[in-house]
Amino acid sequence: MIYDKIIVRYGDLIMKGRNRNQFEKRVLQQIRLALQEFPALTYAKTFGRLTISLNGEPFEPISERLKDVFGIYSFSPVIGVPNELEQIQAAALKVMQELDHPPATFKVSAKRAWKPFPHNSQEMNHLVGSHVLRAIAELKVDVRKPEVDLRVDIQEEATYIFNTVILGAGGFPFGSNGKALLLLSGGIDSPVAGWMAMRKGLELEAVHFHSYPFTSDKAQEKVIELARRLSYYAGAPLKLHMVPFTEIQTRLVQAKQDNLMITLMRRAMLRITEQLAEKTGAGGIVTGESLGQVASQTLPSMNVIGRATVLPLLKPLLMMDKQEIINEAERIGTFTTSILPYEDCCTLFLPKSPSTNPNLNVVERAESYIPELEQLLREAVERTEVIELTPDAQASGETAGEDRWF
Amino acid sequence: MRGLDRGFLIFRKVLTKLLYFDHCASTPPYDEVVDTFAEVMKAHYANPSSIHRAGTEADKLIARSRALLAEQFGVKPEEWLFTSGGTESNNLAIKGAARQFKSRGNHLITTRIEHASVNDAFGQLEQEGFRVTYLPVNSTGHIDLDQLSSSITDETILVSIMHVNNEVGSIQPIAEIGKLLSAYPRILFHVDAVQSIGKLPVKPREWGIDLLSGSAHKLRGPKGIGYLYVREGLQLQPLQSGGSQERGMRAGTQNVPGIVASAKALRMAMQAEEQTRSRMYALRDKLIQHAAMHIPELKLNGSEDAALMAPHIVHFSYPGMKPEVIVHMLEQHGAIVSTKSACSSKDNKPSRVLLAMGANSEHAAGGIRISFGDEHSEQDIDKLAEMLRRTVAQLKPLERSRF
Incomplete structure (x- = not known):
């Protein structure tokens, strides 16, 4: 397992302006309860979402459990690296090399949410994509229907690299509506x-x-x-x-x-x-x-x-x-x-x-x-x-x- | 009269200090398992399908046994069926899957070194019109992943590959095969794990296995009980009709004491697995070292690399020597071993497995299998090695006469 974190995105509750804080607190509580058999996990709330650090716990059973927690819109296993170009490139290449089935085509979708990062999203697509292409000879870029969509999400605290988005159960956290x-x-x-x-x-x-x-x-x-x-x-x-x-x-x-x-x-x-x-x-x-x-x-x-x-x-x-x-x-x-x-x-x-x-x-x-x-x-x-x-x-x-x- | 005396003496010797090295054929049950079997048999004789309390109690025992299996393998209780043994598990998995998914395709893949219950099931399916690819193995008894990959067609619906070979002990790369097959969601993956459960890690879910067979009496449980993992959502065509027991896939009143005892045996075997493994690898190593140094007539089958071989099986050939003679002579010295697998040891043909590994017919006809159990110590291996050496020395002069 090359991934060290899971990013969890919240569902319906993002709409709930005033109650949001309370809902976020409750969904976090539900997630902690659901994952209590994995004691090494640590949780960090970031803007509108949650980052779970695996700390050596296995992703697969955690993923199976998360799919059934209400209030989660989607989640992804990610590699988190500091906001430095070389480290981002290396992690992106690692994700591509460790895929179960080597793809023929891919594209990079970078998103610079943290604006002080020196390269914008477009530049990052190119910088990361060309780095991967140089290392994997058979690979081609296909922006329309790529087999792998390699995401690079640049946030203030770190940059997250991933290629899968797993849909959650959606809805509201248990018990939040009476x-x-x-x-x-x-x-x-x-x-x-x-x-x-x-x-x-x-x-x-x-x-x-x-x-x-x-x-x-x-x-x-x-x-x-x-x-x-x-x-x-x-x-x-x-x-x-x-x-x-x-x-x-x-x-x-x-x-x-x-x-x-x-x-x-x-x-x-x-x-x-x-x-x-x-x-x-x-x-x-x-x-x-x-x-x-x-x-x-x-x-x-x-x-x-x-x-x-x-x-x-x-x-x-x-x-x-x-x-x-x-x-x-x-x-x-x-x-x-x-x-x-x-x-x-x-x-x-x-x-x-x-x-x-x-x-x-x-x-x-x-x-x-x-x-x-x-x-x-x-x-x-x-x-x-x-x-x-x-x-x-x-x-x-x-x-x-x-x-x-x- | 003298002959009778001698026979009696041998018999007494057998009773007192016989060393049993045929654990691949069957194992001595744990004492606790025997007690459980007897207690449950006495206390819960009601039919588990009956609706009265006594029946319900018996049914709950089966439910708890199933849950225990599930816990050991990290899967769901309803994913385990109880059968009458490894042979039935293999038959049900293979014929049940092939017949159920016939409409998807007509091609099946297995290997040339499977246990008879797998090999013959495929033979029967061939007669029913299926096309079967039997993958070859290399000289150490291992299949080639690329060959498997290139055998897959649009028509392929089932791949059945054993985890540990019951004759020579070669381990197939099940995790890698599962990974390869995960790209083909329409192909079911069956693994005969009869010889590996309790000796090696077995992970049906992580390895992408759809069907997995086990047998209780190979891991110190009772005879007459097999385990079959059937991945959630998968339905097999039953082999026998007459009742809706075991998710409708295996008709017939369940063997309640056998099931409870087999679940207990499995738990004990799985919990001791890591320790068993390292202990037996040490015994295996010792025996192989000794043979290599002192009994050059015995040729090791499989690989010397322990990572490729199961811990509890050592298989030698004495080319040109009828293996029955070795078995009988060793028995006189006080050790029980077997020729090939118990299920086919009564015919005199060269071993199908050794032939598949490229042995000539003389080499393939001369195999003896030594398999370890929990009771064996390093001293037992020393004794066995000495008995082997004496046996071979006694037989050596006869070698040229070619039985």
Whole structure:
């Protein structure tokens, strides 16, 4: 590895004039958290960006981790040298010589951000380019479509030479836009919704409804695994609220409103989540709904269900196609877990023909016939268990069997 | 009667002070591994695919084993499959990849010195209509990168190259090959690392490997368990049908005690790897020095340069001497070695590997392989060297008669 530093460029937050300082501080904090297993790294804030010195730590795993930190627009592995022409030329040549696959063409893109440097950008393109060309005989310049774009970035503190720009996840740093609760079912959609919400700077706690023994332990483990994956993106421990839903569900079944069953269940879930939000100080509810995907996600259904809470319902996937959601799920590493074949509580009591156009009056009347409903909801909130998850340990397996066996 | 007595005496000798030098064929399991195997076998007999608690517990043991493997190699748990052994891992990797990506192209590349499970898998694929290039090796048993490079065509979909040769111990430059192949994202790279895990560093991700095979009983684990690394996102066509175990690529109820025990063995072997390596290189060096000085009849196969050769394998030829005779005579003296690889040692043909290295058929038919384990000390090497010297001295008068 010839690179000794990483330059990190910030994303969306560059737009945020007044809050910028605070956002920069938070993204730095997130980066430090994400990279804490590399103790030798040192960090220096420069204008609008961050310079990480590797100090011997390996670039590859750091790069893999940085790609998933929100608030980073892009980053590059660089060689940093003092602002002297000979040193810049030598470093540029080194970058070109150490490329994995020697290119046939290249160009130099110099940028003189520090004006006291004696050569301007144009001159630098020529001075660096000709130095490289003299040393590597087969190489040619192509300013339109070069195989390698060799960047020379002259800043006040040093000049940075690099040839790759790796795109980051973008968005805002985790937790910079408040806190919300995520309804996490175990399916494909909700983890993706969670990722998108976190990318926009929301701090999340996840809520899962389980109906053991109507659902299996494995369904719960699957959700724990998904929440664990999300905690990796959060860069901080993620709380998962496990709500016992069996009694409410069996009580709702007795209402004999088969085609309204899903509507009634979803409303009960929102009410419970609202109470949890109050307890945890969350200001919104994130769901993985996508318009028209299932009966409960038609516009009339969303209308009737959504009225169960006054909190804003954030639905990042609303206008996405299923395949787009699947692609995202694969990219963020939740898809293979999501498709494990264990039923969650929603599929269990799925009626033959759920209503796509429920009537609010009928729904409210059905609820009013269950006088103990409020009580049941409160009890569910009280009996909710909270699990705190971190990404490092592998789910479920970590405590399996006797330690001496491993 | 006297013959029987003698047989009995030899047998007792074998029991009491036999020196076992056939670790490439199989290794004595760690005591802890045997205990784990027995304990798990007794306690967790439920089927790991069952949905009840007992099944779930067994499944969690597999998950933890997989995580342990992942940790050792710095990859993801879901990237490791458990199979029935190195042979199945190689078969699944090669046939599974070739058949799965048939639509991409029809050309496969491997070497002339692969283990039988790789070589024969390619033979079968040839019958199915694939074109296979078998790369030659030089006299020390190493392939040429330029030759590999020039063998690649637009039709190439798979390159399979072993890390350490199981017969002579030559190390192929896997990191360099991976780097070369990284320019061809459509080509999958399989590495048979059965003989190298626990003896040399093995880095699937850093080296750009897509598929990597290992075997538990070569590193003091139980027989009947193989490891197969399948890079994330890669799907192989399964060899057998009947269940969706192991990411749907390997049907069949998982061998829970074997898997847990094999994960433990792997961890122990990997943690001791650096130490094992330097210790065994010293033993190898000692044996080679001794043979060169005192037993000129034995010709070292491979390279004298340790950097090119695995630490735990020394392979000699006694040209013109039937290797079985050497093996049996050494056994009488109290040391167990093998002829070529155990998987092909029962036929009398000259070694395919030695022929590929340019040996004449007399030289290629006379190979004996000595492979070290953790229990060996420098004194054991001295004893072995002495036994070799005596054996060769006893056989020397018979040399001309040409068996």
